[in-house]
Amino acid sequence: MLADLNEDERALKQGLDAFAEGRLRSHIKPFVDRHEFPVDLVREFAALGYMGAAYDPGHDGGGLGVRGAAVVAETLAAVEPGFAAIYLCNSAPMTAIARFGSDALKRRWLGPLCRGEIIASFGVTETHGGSDVAGVKTRAVADGDDWVLSGSKVFSTNAGTELHGLSTVVAVTDPELGPKGLSTFLVAVGTPGFHVGKANRKIGWRIAPSAELFFDECRVPNSAMIGGRGEGLKQILTTLSLGRILVAAAALGLSRKALALARDYGATRRIGGQPIFAHQGLTFPLADAMTHIHAAELMVRNAAVLADAGRPFRLETSMAKLFASEMAGEIADLAVQVHGGYGVYDEYEVSGLLGEAKVLQIVEGTSEVQRLIIARELAS
Template identity: 75%
Template structure:
């Protein structure tokens, strides 16, 4: 494992930081306050080519793999966690297409996603549950040269926004096979029977719309199936494992943001004529936080390196995701405490970080699911 960024990664990070400083930080607050998707800011981000960072250059990608994608998620989250959410939720459909799609499918769907022509959403979780894939009820029935999809998904981020062009759906094609009877399909926006619900207001990811999706006898060509029939479970597990690295990287960026805000506020704050950072009651928790941030960086980088090397990485991914997201909540809480009473007011940016961090402990598998994965690996 190498901690240092290579030249391409360094240039990527510099470009992202320029975008964050020039566009996200000075413009994002009104969108956060209104829980509004920042269409033009995302459009600008897409035009810079960052969305394709991880993927094959043959399909307009940057070729920097999961390591590169983690850099994108972390850097965006340090500016605005919700912006990182838009990126990582678009990465899920891109990942399943990139890893399992035929060249024809990649050409049709991955390439325009890498170019930034539109964004996509990933449909796995249903009203009846998320982590239990055996409970998936969405059906895909073969009919001639097509599959007809019926069902619904929830918490699908990026769907319904002005830039939404397609969604991927995991559906049951062979009920008698149980979890081995799942397959994945691309459904373009505008397909008859494909409808999008209204976004709700969340405590975190306030600029990233998450909605319910409905499929009512939605017909798509067989060519829209990603990979082989029955590969859905394998695709879900791999895509979630990659996603957990990016969620962990988002937690890392959020924690760095919390530390930035704590240091900035604390540097000029005095109590009884003494700078508050002279008090061990505040500096010791910050010292612990910085140590955990550094440990998280190592864990995220290690998991990303394993993923890019096509080595087993599910255990390392779950440990990194668990540690990073719980650490992010802890550091956000410390940063708010540094602000004292002011941390409770929405005018102070730190006030929103607890909600942003809390969401990370749920998606792509809750903390409890990560502990279950780790325990199973331990006992194997």
């Protein structure tokens, strides 16, 4: 961990370590094995105030900004990446409300989300669109003082869980305007016409269910719109960019976990009568992994500092997300290799890390999307 954490961030890290290394590490494995949402552990985590660590204290948040949120994501992922996923996927709708929502929406939703009374899901991606946010097909049609939503979303993490209370949904309000015709809405669970589909099992984020959202003439009031009409694309792109910092932080935590598992197992393993770490073929890659982890930490921290300072951060965020998530896959692969044949057995914790790392390379924009963003910056 970097030496420049301020007093509040150090206190946050200390409390998180106590939860993650104590409660989470000792209780999470059965949930991972069953691909089951750990509702009581999430409630306990939320009751400690960590869900709202980044947000305005006026809405019961911790006021620690993106820097604080990155500390939370990294610390959780170093124990269980799926628990970090629950946190960061809840943070995306919270960020949209905090940055773009009216005072009324903040009073109605941000406080309960910060206190962990409910959690939220993000409804952006559609079956045909993938990373193309501008290709959204879900429609919102004005009807008096209401909007009527019709369409569906996929990969909405946290949806359908016992704590799920709200989804943010981006929809087309003005189709003739193309990408400028998107708007964002808050839809409460239980709203007529809003249904959550069945969650499917995944190779990563196994305790963080991802489901399809369905809107069948779902009526919401005009006050449920976040910000102004036609501002949806800007809102979602900003929210995704901020989310990439947390994904990068989670990848950093996962990489630390993989390196620790490789180190601990390798310290006890012998080949030809010699400790496995007597062979440079393994010690050098582990040295590279440690170096890359340090570089990723600097990149995550820099992107978070820029975001909190209100400075441009999109390029730095994409570079951090690309580097950290690709690194996580490489170090997870190395950790499995160190374990040899045992690395592919379920009872060894390392076996699940490749799937967890792969999810991080896809969510909030694939590695290819991040390279496209970076390349466009080079050409500008």
